[in-house]
Amino acid sequence: MHTERMLQVESRKAENLGATLGRLFKYFKPYLLALILAVAFLGLGTWAQVTAPELIGQAVDCYISPAIMDRTEGSQMAQMMQKFGIENASQTNCWYDPDIPATAGTEDFLAGLGKLVLVIVGLYVIVAITTGLMFYAMTWAGQHVIRNLRVDIFNRIHSLSLSYYTKHDAGDIMSRLTNDTSTIQQVIGMGVVQVFSSIILLVWIVWKMFTLNWAYALVSVAVLPLMGIATWWLSAQARKAFRVTRQEIGNVNAELQENIAAVREVQAFSRENVNIEAFEVSNAANRDANIKAVSYTSALAPVLEALGYVAIAIVVTVGGLLLLRGRAIGGTLVSLGLIVTFLGYAQRFNQPVRQIAILWTNLQSAIAGSERIFNFLDEETDVVEKPNAMEMPPIKGEVEFDHVWAEYNPGEPVLRDVSLHADPGETVALVGPTGAGKTTIISLIPRFYDVSQGAVCIDGIDVRDVTLASLRGQIGIVLQDTFLFNDTVMNNIRFGRPDASDEEVVAAAKLAHAHDFIERLPQGYDTMLGERGSGLSQGQRQLLAIARAVLADPRILILDEATSSVDTRTERQIQAALEKLMAGRTTFVVAHRLSTIRNADQVLVLKEGQIIERGTHDSLLAQKGFYYDLYMSQFRGAELMEEATAVGAPAGRT
Numbered sequence: 001m002h003t004e005r006m007l008q009v010e011s012r013k014a015e016n017l018g019a020t021l022g023r024l025f026k027y028f029k030p031y032l033l034a035l036i037l038a039v040a041f042l043g044l045g046t047w048a049q050v051t052a053p054e055l056i057g058q059a060v061d062c063y064i065s066p067a068i069m070d071r072t073e074g075s076q077m078a079q080m081m082q083k084f085g086i087e088n089a090s091q092t093n094c095w096y097d098p099d100i101p102a103t104a105g106t107e108d109f110l111a112g113l114g115k116l117v118l119v120i121v122g123l124y125v126i127v128a129i130t131t132g133l134m135f136y137a138m139t140w141a142g143q144h145v146i147r148n149l150r151v152d153i154f155n156r157i158h159s160l161s162l163s164y165y166t167k168h169d170a171g172d173i174m175s176r177l178t179n180d181t182s183t184i185q186q187v188i189g190m191g192v193v194q195v196f197s198s199i200i201l202l203v204w205i206v207w208k209m210f211t212l213n214w215a216y217a218l219v220s221v222a223v224l225p226l227m228g229i230a231t232w233w234l235s236a237q238a239r240k241a242f243r244v245t246r247q248e249i250g251n252v253n254a255e256l257q258e259n260i261a262a263v264r265e266v267q268a269f270s271r272e273n274v275n276i277e278a279f280e281v282s283n284a285a286n287r288d289a290n291i292k293a294v295s296y297t298s299a300l301a302p303v304l305e306a307l308g309y310v311a312i313a314i315v316v317t318v319g320g321l322l323l324l325r326g327r328a329i330g331g332t333l334v335s336l337g338l339i340v341t342f343l344g345y346a347q348r349f350n351q352p353v354r355q356i357a358i359l360w361t362n363l364q365s366a367i368a369g370s371e372r373i374f375n376f377l378d379e380e381t382d383v384v385e386k387p388n389a390m391e392m393p394p395i396k397g398e399v400e401f402d403h404v405w406a407e408y409n410p411g412e413p414v415l416r417d418v419s420l421h422a423d424p425g426e427t428v429a430l431v432g433p434t435g436a437g438k439t440t441i442i443s444l445i446p447r448f449y450d451v452s453q454g455a456v457c458i459d460g461i462d463v464r465d466v467t468l469a470s471l472r473g474q475i476g477i478v479l480q481d482t483f484l485f486n487d488t489v490m491n492n493i494r495f496g497r498p499d500a501s502d503e504e505v506v507a508a509a510k511l512a513h514a515h516d517f518i519e520r521l522p523q524g525y526d527t528m529l530g531e532r533g534s535g536l537s538q539g540q541r542q543l544l545a546i547a548r549a550v551l552a553d554p555r556i557l558i559l560d561e562a563t564s565s566v567d568t569r570t571e572r573q574i575q576a577a578l579e580k581l582m583a584g585r586t587t588f589v590v591a592h593r594l595s596t597i598r599n600a601d602q603v604l605v606l607k608e609g610q611i612i613e614r615g616t617h618d619s620l621l622a623q624k625g626f627y628y629d630l631y632m633s634q635f636r637g638a639e640l641m642e643e644a645t646a647v648g649a650p651a652g653r654t
Contacts, residue, residue, distance in 0.1 A: 024184075024370050027148055031141035038137040042197050045130035048123040050204045053348065054212075055120050057341030063113035134197070146185045152377060153177045161383040162448045163408060172250035176376050179249055180369035187366045195363070198352030205345050205352075213338065215330030219318050220346055223311045227304055234300045241293035242368040248286040250372070255282050293365070308346075315339070315346045383450055385467055392470035395555035396459050397424030397586035399445060404454035406440055413452070414440050416609040422602065427587045429597040431630065432606035438590045441606075442558045445588065446475045458556070476554030482545040484536070489518055490525040492544055496552035505551060511580065512547035514540070550581055557587040603627065 028035055153176060206224075209217035259275055319339035322329055332338075399422040406415040415437045422428045430438040443449050444456050447463045456463050463471055476496070484492050493505050500508075505525065509515040517540055521527040529536065536544075549557065559578070591597055598617050605613035605620065605627045613620055613627050620627040 020367055020370050020374060023374055024145075027145040028141055031144055034137045034141040038134045038141075041130040041134035041137065042200060045127050045134065046197065046201050046204055048126040048130070049201055049348065050208055052120050052123045052127075053341050053344030054208065055116060055123070056344055057337040059113055059116050059120075060335075060337035060340050062337070063110070063116065131197075142185065146181055149181055149184070149373060150177060153181070153373060156377050156379070159381060160379060161381045162443070163382050164379060166408070172254045173376070175250040175253040176369075176372050179253070180372050183369040184366045184373075187363055201348070202352040205348055209342060209345050212341065213330045213332050213334075216319070216334070216338070216342060219329075220311060220315050220342055222314060223307045227307050230303050230307070231300065234296050234303070238293055238296040238300075239367060241289065241296060242365040243371065245286070245289040245293050245365065245368070247372075248282070248289045252279075252282050252286050255279055312343065312346050315342050319343075383447055383468070386465065389465060389467045392461065392466040392474065393459070395474045397426075397555055397584075398422065398457075398459050399428075399556065399586055399588075400457045400460075401441070401444075402455045402457065404444065404456060405452045406437075406444060406449060407452050408449075414609050415444075415451075417454075418609070418611055419454075420602075420604060420611065420614075422586050422588075424586055425584050426601040427582060427589060427599070428602045428604060429589045429591065429600035430604050430606060431591070431597060431627070433630075436606035437609040438606055439560060440609075442477075442560060442588050442590060445556065445558065446472045446477065474554055475556045475558065476549040476552045477558045477560070478542075478545050478549045479560045482538075482541040484529050484541055484544060486529065488523075488526050488528055489521065489544065492529060493547045493551055496548055500551055505547075508551035509544075509547045511550050512543050514543035514547045517543070546578070555585060557582060557585050559587065560590045605630070 157173065157177075206217070206221060209220060255278065259279070316339070318329075319334055319342060321327075322334040323336065323339060326333070328334070399420075401418050401420045404415055404418045405413055407413045418437070418441065420428070420441075430441060432438055440449070444451060445458070445463070447456075447468060450464065458471075485495070490502065490505055493508060494500050497504075502525070506515065509518055509525075518525055518527075589597070589600065597603060600617065602614060603617055603620055604611050607626065613623065613625055615623070621631060
C-alpha cells in the first residue's frame with residue numbers, strides 16, 4: 001500500500017513552481033511596507049558586507065605595504081614590492097584616502113590604518129543592526145501571512161460540500177492546516193530573507209569583482225556554473241522527495257486521527273495489535289520518505305563547500321603566480337591588496353552560494369506544503385451558489401421533490417425519479433431498508449448535495465436559486481450521531497442561535513427534557529463538555545441536540561433517528577416535546593421506531609432509491625405490501641414492547 005501511494009505521488013504531474021511561489025508571495029501584498037523596510041535594510045547591510053573586503057584590501061595596499069616599504073627602504077622586500085607594483089596600487093586604489101602625501105611616513109600610514117579599521121568595524125556593526133531589523137520585519141510579515149493562510153484553509157473547510165469529506169481523510173486535511181503551514185512558517189520568515197539576502201550579496205560581490213578586474217573576476221567565478229548545476233539538480237530531486245514526505249505525514253495524521261476517534265471500537269474488537277502494525281507501516285513510509293529527501297539536501301552542502309574551496313584555491317594560485325612574476329591581468333598589475341580583496345570576495349560569495357543552496361533545499365519542503373495547501377484551496381465544491389442567488393424568504397414549509405435523481409458517484413444513482421409533496425406543517429416519515437435513500441432525501445432539502453436531475457423546491461423556490469446561509473438558517477436538523485463541541489452546555493445548546501438569551505436556552509432545555517440532568521452537572525449550564533460531549537451518555541447528548549433544535553426554532557425540521565439512542569420512557573418525553581416543536585412546522589422523520597411513524601401525515605416507503613409505497617400508517621398496513629412486511633418483521637416487536645411498558649407489564653406480555 002505504501003509503495004502504491006509513493007508511486008501515485010511521484011507520478012503526479014510536476015507542480016508549477018513559479019505559480020506556487022507567485023501565489024504564496026501574493027499573501028505578502030497587504031504587508032508591502034514591511035517588505036520595503038526589509039529590502040532597505042537588506043540593501044544597506046549588503047552594501048556594508050561588500051564594501052568591507054575592499055577596504056581590507058586597501059588597508060594592505062594603501063597603509064600596510066607602504067609602511068613596510070618606509071621601514072625597509074632599499075631592502076630586498078621593498079625592492080620586490082616596488083617591482084610588483086605595490087606603490088602604484090597605493091596611489092590608484094585608495095578611494096578612502098586618495099590624497100596620501102608622497103612624503104608620508106610610517107606614523108602617517110599607521111594613523112590612516114587606524115581610521116580605516118574603525119570604518120571597517122563600523123560597517124560590520126551596520127551589518128549586524130540591519131540584519132536584525134530585516135529579520136524582524138520579515139518575521140512580522142511572515143507570521144501574518146501564515147495566519148491568513150490558516151484562515152483561508154479554515155474557511156475552505158466550511159465551504160466545501162459534504163461529498164469532499166466522504167472521499168478524503170480528516171487527518172490529512174488537518175495536516176494541511178497544521179503541519180504544512182508550520183513547514184512554511186519555519187522558513188518564510190528567516191529562510192526567504194536569507195535567500196534574497198544571499199542572492200543580492202552574491203550579485204553585488206560578482207559586480208564588484210568585475211569592476212575591480214574583469215579578467216581576474218572571470219577566473220575567480222569559474223566554479224559558479226558547476227555550483228549552479230549542482231544546486232539545480234539536487235534541489236529538483238529534493239523537491240520531489242519533499243512532496244512525498246508531505247503526503248506521507250498526511251497519511252500518518254489521518255491514521256492517527258481515525259484511531260483516536262475509534263479507540264473504543266478498537267479496544268472492543270481487540271484490534272490494538274493489528275492497528276499498531278498498520279500504523280508502523282505508515283510511520284515507516286514517512287521515515288523512508290524523509291530519509292530520501294534529506295539524502296539530497298545533505299549532499300548539496302559538502303558539494304558546494306568543496307567547489308568553494310576550489311574557487312579560493314584558484315584565486316590564491318592565479319593571483320600569487322601573477323604577483324610573483326609581475327604580470328598584469330585585465331590591463332591591471334596584480335597587487336597584494338587586490339589578491340586579499342578577491343580572496344575575501346571569494347570566501348564571501350562561497351558563503352551565500354552555500355546558504356542559497358541549503359536554504360533552497362529547505363524551501364522545497366515549504367514549497368511542497370504550499371502546493372498541498374493551494375491544491376486544497378482550489379478544490380471545487382459540488383454545491384455552488386449562483387452568482388445572483390437571492391435570499392430565501394421566510395419559509396412557510398411547502399416542500400416538493402420533482403422527479404429527483406441523485407448520485408454520489410457518477411453513473412451510480414442513489415435516488416431514481418423521486419417525487420413527493422409536503423404541505424406546510426405536515427410530518428413525513430421515511431422508512432425502508434438500509435441504503436434505500438432515506439438520508440439522501442433529507443440531505444437534499446438543506447442542499448448538502450445537489451440533485452443530478454429534477455429539482456427540490458421549498459415554497460415553490462428551487463433551493464439552488466437561494467443562498468445557502470438563508471436556506472439552512474431556517475432548517476433544523478437532529479441527527480442520530482450527535483456532535484457536541486468542547487464548550488459549555490449553554491453554548492452547545494446556543495450553537496444554532498448565538499444571540500439567544502440564557503433564559504431562552506433554559507426554556508429550550510426544559511422543552512427537550514434536558515434541564516433536569518443539566519442541573520445535576522457540576523457547574524450546571526456552565527459545565528465544560530469534553531470533545532464530542534465526553535462524560536455524557538448517548539441519550540443525554542441526544543437530548544442536548546434536540547434542545548439545540550428547539551432553540552433554533554426552524555420552519556422545517558429534519559429528524560434522522562433523533563430518538564434512537566434513548567430509552568423508551570425518555571423517548572415518550574422527547575416525543576411529547578417534539579410534537580410541540582413540530583406543530584406548524586414541516587417535519588421529515590427518518591426512524592426505525594414505530595412511535596415516530598404512527599402519527600405521520602405521510603409515510604414514504606423507499607427501496608433501492610425509489611418510493612414504492614406512500615400513505616398513512618394505517619392505510620399502508622391495510623395494503624399488506626412491502627410496508628406491511630417491514631412492519632411485521634421490524635416494528636411489531638417494538639410495538640408490543642411499548643404497549644407492555646405503557647401498562648407496566650413485563651416485556652413481551654400484553
